[in-house]
Amino acid sequence: MPDFLPDDINQQLAIATELVKDCLEPLDKRLNEESISQKEAAAQVRHASQEKGIFYKTQPQEFGGHPTSTLELTALRELFSAANVSTSAHVFGPGPGVLANVSEPMASQYLAPVLAGEIQGAFAFTEPADALEPTWAVRSENDLLVTGQKSYVTGGDSADFMAVFLNVRADAENEKGTAMVIIDKDLEGVSTEKDFTSLDGSGHQSITFDKVRVPIANVVGRIGEGLPRALGNIGNVRLLVAAQACGLMMWTLNYVENQVMKPHRSGTPLGMKEGVRLRLSDMRIDAFAARSMLYRTARLADAGENIINETIAVKIFSTEAAGRVVDSAVQLIGGQALVAGHPLEKLYRQIRSYRLIEGASDLLRLNLIKGKLELGKGRV
Numbered sequence: 001m002p003d004f005l006p007d008d009i010n011q012q013l014a015i016a017t018e019l020v021k022d023c024l025e026p027l028d029k030r031l032n033e034e035s036i037s038q039k040e041a042a043a044q045v046r047h048a049s050q051e052k053g054i055f056y057k058t059q060p061q062e063f064g065g066h067p068t069s070t071l072e073l074t075a076l077r078e079l080f081s082a083a084n085v086s087t088s089a090h091v092f093g094p095g096p097g098v099l100a101n102v103s104e105p106m107a108s109q110y111l112a113p114v115l116a117g118e119i120q121g122a123f124a125f126t127e128p129a130d131a132l133e134p135t136w137a138v139r140s141e142n143d144l145l146v147t148g149q150k151s152y153v154t155g156g157d158s159a160d161f162m163a164v165f166l167n168v169r170a171d172a173e174n175e176k177g178t179a180m181v182i183i184d185k186d187l188e189g190v191s192t193e194k195d196f197t198s199l200d201g202s203g204h205q206s207i208t209f210d211k212v213r214v215p216i217a218n219v220v221g222r223i224g225e226g227l228p229r230a231l232g233n234i235g236n237v238r239l240l241v242a243a244q245a246c247g248l249m250m251w252t253l254n255y256v257e258n259q260v261m262k263p264h265r266s267g268t269p270l271g272m273k274e275g276v277r278l279r280l281s282d283m284r285i286d287a288f289a290a291r292s293m294l295y296r297t298a299r300l301a302d303a304g305e306n307i308i309n310e311t312i313a314v315k316i317f318s319t320e321a322a323g324r325v326v327d328s329a330v331q332l333i334g335g336q337a338l339v340a341g342h343p344l345e346k347l348y349r350q351i352r353s354y355r356l357i358e359g360a361s362d363l364l365r366l367n368l369i370k371g372k373l374e375l376g377k378g379r380v
């Protein structure tokens, strides 16, 4: 499926393909054979990616990064996802996330060490379903006193701090409203309620805040800006999720098409049967539609357009399409595809979480149509 990308991006994709062949795939194989540790494999990937200049593409220029266009980043993300190897998680350097453009002292205290890989943050947005009120804070002159719970903090276990979305309550003198607040994991009153793993294999924590005293300097931007800052960060990640979903669809198509053209006990390769071909065709149409949306959205971003609605649409469509494609692939491969350890068994679990992370599909649908019917902002 050609995307008619500019020459400079095609050159970067060729370099990325070399990285996949020479480094990511061999290390992934060694990880599966348990002949190398996760830590050592991650270090080798980071080193190889730095040498090829890809590592720095997600990092701001003022911190030594070489940020690139949304189109190039999207194409690279799709390519690494299409390799379907766990080692691709370490290719890009840590990005700023919600810390983008923070000023001192937060820049030195959090942003610079995050970008250097010295400390790690986690994003704490989702509240428990039965929370009586969202996580909140009251303000004194120099502090916020934070109370509440976040139920699904990915990577909370290894995080040094969390970027927490909360509501600052009104008082007589101070500002009120939503805020993104950086909260260190080791502060008094922060406790882990439970550690858990989700279907896709990723690890999370549920975290409680009991009157945690946080310096007011740890508010990202200003009080009242929490929601746009959180949604800005989520919006960037939604496009990343869409690129990954498209990449996984491409891997799945290549895998299945290869398999169904092999000899089958019926005497005819399954790929020669019309019913199977109809399914394969539907899978390709899904992937083509999702990728067309993805690349159009990336190009709009680079043209300086607001892509909120397009990003919602492509996130919903590509993750649901990937669900259909992987499900069809399991059906065509048969029982072997569901044996523990089969690549499709793993993908089937992984792709399911994509319809919930960074916004559940139906809630995103409601946002999209609200923009159209009520806010006059709908472009999709």
Ligand SMILES: Cc1cc2nc3c(=O)[nH]c(=O)nc-3n(C[C@H](O)[C@H](O)[C@H](O)COP(=O)(O)OP(=O)(O)OC[C@H]3O[C@@H](n4cnc5c(N)ncnc54)[C@H](O)[C@@H]3O)c2cc1C
Pocket: 122, 123, 124, 125, 126, 127, 128, 129, 152, 153, 154, 155, 198, 200, 202, 353, 356, 357, 358, 359, 360, 361, 362, 363, 366
């Ligand atoms: C692998 C994984 C990683 C995650 N990582 C993080 C993380 O790092 N940080 C974080 O903060 N969160 C994280 N989450 C949580 C994720 O963001 C939420 O699960 C998701 O936003 C849905 O919220 P919820 O689970 O509270 O479901 P709810 O908001 O309770 O919704 C459940 C379902 O109810 C329906 N629904 C809800 N409201 C409406 C409505 N108004 N109209 C119609 N239908 C509705 C929808 O079908 C929805 O899917 C992660 C989740 C997963 C699976």
